[in-house]
Amino acid sequence: MQSNPERASGSKASGDAGPAAGWAVTAALFGSAACLAAYLAWASGFSGTVAGCGPEAGCGEVLKTRWGRWFGIPVGGLATVAYAILGGMAWKSRKGATQGMLQGIIAGCGTVLLAAAWFVGLQAFVIGKFCVLCCATHGLAATASLTGLWIVRGAGRNPAVPLAQPSL
16 A cells, blocks of 8 residues: 555654644644633623632633623634634644645644733733633643644654645
8 A cells, every 4th residue: 555645644663643643632622622712702791600610710700801802702702713723724734734824823823822821811910810711721722732833843844744735
């Protein structure tokens, strides 16, 4: 059976699953973060309460601050869209990524890391309360971002990692 270089995963002889598996994990992490962010957006916009967060937990207080919305839209909704896009890009990258896609992943992952630091910092230093589900969402998205950046770094140095040829 011949190997197709367009679909190569960059596997090594040691049994390493290579970047294809890493992209799948990255996509799953972003997907999980998107689900939590969607729930938080819904809770912020409609429910007002967050399941699993008691009155002392601070989730409701964090979601109701002025930083919980951007132009009237719950920030969880914006995060849902961003995480879903990055998850889709990671999933598509399993079979090879164009240079443009890798650059988009770098920019998106960098933005996610900055946003996670910003929102956790707000909770710690400005609001003084923590939303456990918000922090879990930031943790998942930050882990996905670091994983994606780690894979991209390897793609730039390893010729065995495929870059898809642009289609016209």
